Amino acid sequence: MAHYRMPILEETGYVVLDRFERVVDPSEWMSLEYVDWKSSGDTRFAPIASATGEIECNAFWHFDPPRDDKDGVWIDSQAAKAPTLVQRVKEVDARVGRCRVIELQPNSYADALYNSHLDDNNRRNPDGEGWVIRSFMQLTDNPDSYMILREDIDDPSTETRLALPAGAQLIVDSERMWHSVWHVDDKPRYCLINSFESGPALEKWLFERNPVAKVESAHMDERFARESEAEAQQRRAARTERYGYDPSRVYSEM
Ligand SMILES: [Fe+2]
Numbered sequence: 713m714a715h716y717r718m719p720i721l722e723e724t725g726y727v728v729l730d731r732f733e734r735v736v737d738p739s740e741w742m743s744l745e746y747v748d749w750k751s752s753g754d755t756r757f758a759p760i761a762s763a764t765g766e767i768e769c770n771a772f773w774h775f776d777p778p779r780d781d782k783d784g785v786w787i788d789s790q791a792a793k794a795p796t797l798v799q800r801v802k803e804v805d806a807r808v809g810r811c812r813v814i815e816l817q818p819n820s821y822a823d824a825l826y827n828s829h830l831d832d833n834n835r836r837n838p839d840g841e842g843w844v845i846r847s848f849m850q851l852t853d854n855p856d857s858y859m860i861l862r863e864d865i866d867d868p869s870t871e872t873r874l875a876l877p878a879g880a881q882l883i884v885d886s887e888r889m890w891h892s893v894w895h896v897d898d899k900p901r902y903c904l905i906n907s908f909e910s911g912p913a914l915e916k917w918l919f920e921r922n923p924v925a926k927v928e929s930a931h932m933d934e935r936f937a938r939e940s941e942a943e944a945q946q947r948r949a950a951r952t953e954r955y956g957y958d959p960s961r962v963y964s965e966m
Contacts, residue, residue, distance in 0.1 A: 714839050714840060715834065715837060715839070715840075715841060715842060715843040715910070716840075716841070716842045716843060716910055716911060717842075717843045717885075717910055718843075718845075718910045718911075718914065718915055718918075720915065720918060720923055720925055721845065721883070721885050721910075721925070723925050723926065724872070724925050724926050725861065725863065725884065725885045725888045725889040726861055726872070726874070726882060726883065726884045726885070726889060726925070727882070727883045727918060727923040727924060727925050728874060728880070728881070728882055728923070728924045728927050729881040729882070729883065729918065729921035729922065729923055729924075730881065730921045730922050731877070731878075731879035731880055731881060732800065732849055732879035732881055733879065734796060734800075736796045736797065736851060737796075738851075739793075740793060740794040740795070740796055740797055741758070741794065741797070741813045741851050741902045741904075743793045744758035744760070744790055744793055744794060744813055745758060745767055745789070745790065746758045746813075746815060747759070747767060747768065747769060749769040754816070754817035754819070755814055755815060755816050755817070756814075756815045757769050757812045757813070757814055757815070758790065758812055758813040758815070759787060759790065759810070759811070759812045760786065760787055760790045760791055760794060760797065760798065760801075760811045760812055760813065761784030761785060761786045761787060761791075761801075761808060761809075761810065761811035761812075761906070762784060762785060762787060762810065763775045763779075763784070763785065764785055765785035765786065765787050765788070766787070767787055767789075767790065769810070769812065771810075771832065771835070772784075772809065772810075772836075773835050773836050778836060779836060780809075780834070780835065780836040780837040780838065780841075780844070781809035781810060781833050781834070781835075781837070781844050781907045782807040782808070782809045782837075782841075782844065782907070782909050783807055783808075783809070784808050784809045784810055784811055784906075784907075786798065786811075794813075797813070797849075797904050800849065800904070801847075801904070801906050803917070804847075804908060804913065804914055804917045805913040805916075805917070806842075806908045806909050806910075806911055806913045806914040806917070807842075807908070807909040808906055808907065808908060809833075809844060809906065809907030809908075809909075810905075810906060810907050811904075811905070811906035811907075812904075812905055812906070813851070813902055813903065813904055813905070814902070814903050814905055815900045815901070815902055816893055816895050816900060816901045816902075816903070817895070817900050818895050818896065818897050818898060818899075818900070818901075819893075819894065819895050820894070820940070821860075821894045821932075821936070821937075821940040821944075822939075822940040822941075822943040822944045822947070823894070823944075824858075824860045824892040824893060824894035824895075824944075825860065825865075825892070825940065825941065825944030825945075825948075826944045826947045826948055826951075827892040827960075828860065828862065828865055828890045828891060828892040828960065829890065829891070829892065829960040830886065830887055830888070830889075830890060830891075830960070830961070830963050831846060831886040831887050831891075831963065832887065832963030833845065833846065833886060833887045833907055834887055835963075841909065842909040842910035842911040842914075843885070843909075843910045844887075844907050844908070844909055844910070845883060845884065845885050845886065845887075845907070845908060845910055846883070846884050846885075846886040846905060846906070846907055846908075847881070847882070847883055847904075847905070847906050847907075847908055848880075848881070848882045848883075848884065848903055848904070848905055849879070849880070849881050849882075849903065849904040849905075850876045850877065850878060850879060850880040850881075850901075850903050851878065851902040851903055851904060852878060852897075852899070852900075852901050852902045852903075853877055853878035854876045854877070854878075854895060854896070854897055854901050855875055855876065855877040856875075856896045856897070857875070857876045857893060857894060857895045857896050857897065857901055858873040858874060858875055858876060858893065858894045858930070859873070859874040859876060859882060859884075859891060859892075859893050860872075860873055860891065860892050860893065860894055861873075861874065861884065861889045861890065861891050862889065862890040862891075863888075863889065863890070864890070865890040865948075865960070866945075868937065868941055871929065872927060872929050873894075873929040873930055873932070874927055875930060876893070876901070876903075881921065883908075883918065883923075887963065948960070
């Protein structure tokens, strides 16, 4: 498969950008219509762009004709409630696929490892087009919560923890990097997520925002890490036994 991939993601599979500076009124995400959707952890989604412009979260290959995760259709009723979020996505002159706000309830580090998965961003992506990656923009201010990335879910040494203060902007090759969020708070976390096609327009936008491709993880107590790892791996193994396969290794539709 020959897709254009951005060199800046090659080393670590992610980049951290300057924080989004504009103030977003919380009503932009709180007034959206949310739907329950299978995902990692206790979550709901508010789609803003979908395959056909309906309020639903299905991957675009489920539709007739099936297609790849590009050219999402803006949902008028949702987009009208979130003008700053829509503008933020549209300001990148790249093709946009799924776009939604995710709501995640507080969880533990072990939960995050249990929920970690790979996305299915490039099914039906035609040869010669750009590799589809994910953009994350943190909405709530959760500086003690982390996006947990791993190159190998079974190898803690491959982990990076990216803090999630309000406006944090991350670009992740989420089909390569195992990912999930460890959310430490007593209220839900909200984040804007969308698919973008890799290409010169997206690269230009990235380079205007001082992309950092390698971030030092915040310190974590060794014993806590070891115990959480053991708990998560035990729960992952039990789930694999229950299903007869590891569902998190089957590329998810999230
Ligand atoms: Fe995901």
